[in-house]
Amino acid sequence: ELRKVEEIVNEKIRANIPVDIQELPKEEAMKLGAMHLFGEKYGDIVRVVTMDAEFSREFCGGTHVPNTGMIGVFTITSEAAVAAGVRRIEALTGSAAIQYFAERVSQSKQVMELLKTKDPIKSIEKLREDKAILERKLEGFEAKEIAQIAKDLVAKSETINSVQCIGANVEVDNGDALKKICFAIKGLTSNYFVALTASIGAKSAVAILIDDTIAKDKNLDAGKLIKQTVAPLIKGGGGGQSTLATAGGQDASNLDKVIAELKAVIE
Template sequence: PEAKVVAIVKNGKIVQELEEGDSGEIFLNKTPFYAESGGQVGDSGILKNAHFSALVDTVYFPIPGAIAHKIKVISGKIRVNDAVEASIDLLRRRATSKNHTATHLLHASLRHVLGDHVKQAGSLVSSTRFRFDFTHFSPLSTSELRQIESLVNEKIQDNIKVETTVTSLEEGIKNGAVAIFEEKYGEKVRMITIGDFSKELCGGIHVFNTGEIGLFKITSETSVAAGMRRIEALTGEEAIKYTQETEDLITEVQQTLNSPRKEILIQIEKLKDSLKEIERESKSLRQKIANFKFQKQEKQVRKIKGISVIIQKIEGMSNPELRELADSLKQKIGSGIVVLGSSSGKRVFLITAVTKDLTKRIKADEFIKKIAPIVGGGGGGRSEFAQAGGTKPNNLNQALEKSYSILKNMVQ
């Protein structure tokens, strides 16, 4: 339809024209575009005439009653009082309307499955997806999600007519329409009725029949805040695309595991068990190697003020394994100090263990705080055992070398 430009805004200032390459807001005397409201995104499309064309990115209310078309001029120029043809992106609108009607079906299904305590607490409806926030006291089980999803799809398959009537707020509530009490309603409201299943006050755009939605698919259910949940979902082509991608992924997993579909989980569990066994063997081997190295170097255990000291760099060990090795070495020397260091990627681990009989002469936690800064970190612990982490693996050798002189100064 044709409309007249009544005002133009650029960079927050009223101007008389926009030219090629400019971005701004156009205000028309009438518009077919839906302005962002009630969680639904604004329409997009094109404004044009014989001398001008622009892409409409979105449409919104900068102030109540005034509709701004956010545009980018593609060619020519536009002036105040020019006539333009306003064309919405119908494919995008249809996709958005499918998602919006689906939120109503979802709301009704949630109340049907979970109870009447469920209330809408917010939503975002776009052409590609939608999210729906609602009040509920706990996460939804897989069974509940399946019931809700199946109920929505059942109503889609029933191809129920979606009716829109304009009425007063009082009359709408009287007729059983669900209202969102955070929303501000005027004297006249639009009531969207989907058979005897759903009745809500809503100003958004909707399909004519539920069958137009095609398919509804829940993609996630999460917590937003205490007592508030969020469902994200897809409809129509996006839902089909999602299920096809999921199907492709399952097929790929099936082929990788060389397993029938029904046995995929069994195969994965077998692999997990196998990996656990390999890790146990690997851990045992690493500990044996570390112990073997210690036995080879046992004669070279250094003495500091009469105390036996083992300071070693151990490659390829995790922090828990390093702790176990420190305990093992501490038991082997009977009385002394063990300092172990290891690195993994950009992380450094340091462990210090002191036998109980020496904790009055040297405390592990005090010592670790001296060497941790060398590897760019900090640490702490008890007098018998302390650990530290750092982010400078290149400094690990320096930290271990300095440990001798630091211990010499600290031992009483």
């Protein structure tokens, strides 16, 4: 649709239509069918601009060329919704449009040179396909790594007051990985209390997982532990549910203390 609008406008520009400007009583202008904005306030006398009576006639206070040919060329650069059923377009004309075309041509040539192809669209589609394949493989590798980490953590767990306690600082790339490890541990054991921490780019991430039965029997709430115990130590914040909660902070220097204080709640 945008390209169709460009075609129509450029056709009218090439037609070199004279631009007629009149000042008319508002009622007379409205009878002529001049386009105007509903809700807009107009004076008794309005400025009416016509470019081909069958094509464009509207109330307008702007400055205009004497004929459409002087516009040169028209191209739409963007469009967006501004209200329900209303869209706004932004466009360039004349020398600005020509400069825009030149920049796009130059960028297109650079893309072809970088991709070493005469068909950049096809090459980009292939790159996207390859990226999707690699991402799926990476997800598979990550899942295996998380499963192995969870298995190792369960094997190293210690029993404190009949609770299988797992407290450790693990190496991961993002905080979400801690939550995934917690889910993996949940499928491997029971009667657990898990406190995992990670230092990620000098920042801290923490995840707490508590078995439903342990949470009820010992009146523990992972979300409250995050806010009351963890957040002050890592200079951050977080939250979650009573059995699973996470946090992130600016200080990664107290992660050993975080684990120690969390383990203390079940001792």
